[in-house]
Amino acid sequence: MISQAVKEALQKFIPAENIFYKEPLSKHTTFRVGGEADCFIKIKNEEGLAALAAYLNKVGLPFFIMGNGSNLLVSDEGYRGVILQLGDAFQEIRVQGERICAQAGALLSKVAKTACENGLSGMEFAAGIPGTVGGGVMMNAGAYDGEMKQVVESVVVLDREGNRLELDNETMEFGYRTSAIKSQPFIVTECRFKLQPGQKEAIAAKMEDFQRRRKEKQxxxxxxxxxxxxxxxxxxxxxxxxxxxxxxxxxxxxxxxxxxxxxxxxxxxxxxxxxxxxxxxxxxxxxxxxxxxxxxxxxxxxxx
Ligand SMILES: Cc1cc2nc3c(=O)[nH]c(=O)nc-3n(C[C@H](O)[C@H](O)[C@H](O)COP(=O)(O)OP(=O)(O)OC[C@H]3O[C@@H](n4cnc5c(N)ncnc54)[C@H](O)[C@@H]3O)c2cc1C
The missing domain is CATH 3.90.78.10 (UDP-N-acetylenolpyruvoylglucosamine reductase, C-terminal domain)
Structure with a gap:
């Protein structure tokens, strides 16, 4: 239950139209199951997120970061606390030479497509993974011998007090479907990928092959x-x-x-x-x- 005082305070950080109470999480998970969250917030920008995280932390209200909900099983009873989703406002993907900076809400498939369009190789493995950059970093998502660990140069995160930090690949402690974010509750806001120059046609062909194999087997x-x-x-x-x-x-x-x-x-x-x-x-x-x-x-x- 979210008290009236907390409801009023939330609106100082986030516009009311981005705050949803008793939101069914089945709408937000690829399993299409899950009960209601007391509160579900679509985050508008990093400043709002930092202030909100600090506030929720201060008042002791549990919160959980959701990406595309593609690796989540949410209980039928839902979640007693606040879900923060870094969605539409965290979609930016910028190409800088052999590097791509992507915000945490961008889909991995879009980053892979952008890499391909710019003749950058390394992200092909991610083309068919239906998660966001934030979820992919947290899970060290991978497929077909590729994984985030191989392509992430650094990750921008917020801690639960809203402080901004930049973590390099080593500090991220990537392992098989795990990263430092599993043990330390950081919020990923952006990720910098370091890729290699490649031939657009070859990159596209590899991505298509992976997609075909997924459709056939999954x-x-x-x-x-x-x-x-x-x-x-x-x-x-x-x-x-x-x-x-x-x-x-x-x-x-x-x-x-x-x-x-x-x-x-x-x-x-x-x-x-x-x-x-x-x-x-x-x-x-x-x-x-x-x-x-x-x-x-x-x-x-x-x-x-
Ligand atoms: C059909 C299908 C195929 C799949 N294939 C693969 C595959 O080949 N390889 C693979 O690795 N996975 C695969 N997955 C699983 C899933 O897509 C990945 O684990 C993906 O990385 C999850 O991203 P998400 O944004 O959906 O995260 P969510 O499911 O929303 O969240 C997963 C975890 O990440 C955390 N998280 C999300 N965003 C952030 C953030 N910004 N900051 C901090 N923590 C965050 C959440 O709190 C949660 O703990 C597949 C899933 C489906 C449905």
């Missing part, structure tokens, strides 16, 4: 959050799940995709609880069959 026709589990060392999550006989296994409207067992999909009327239960059931069965504990890649938000 259940893109259903809502999901991509690969549900991280790749366990020495194995592939999808293969373990298939070999455990779990292809097509359903709980409510959640299903282990038959097209790609590494994806849990929403077949239409799944709840977050269905998906969470199916994740648990897959973990148990794979552990029982092969002694491998699958770790979710998906980020959980709210009470399960």
């Amino acid at each position: 259940p893109l026709e259903y809502p999901s959050a991509g690969s549900t589990f991280k790749r366990p060392e020495g194995y592939f999550a999808g293969k373990l799940i298939m070999d455990a006989g779990l292809a097509g296994k359903s709980i409510g409207g959640a299903q282990v995709s038959e097209k790609h067992c590494g994806f849990i999909i929403n077949t239409g009327n799944a709840t977050a609880s269905d998906i969470k239960k199916l994740i648990g059931s897959v973990q148990e069965e794979v552990d029982r069959c092969f002694g491998v504990r699958l770790e979710p890649e998906v980020v959980f938000l709210g009470r399960f």
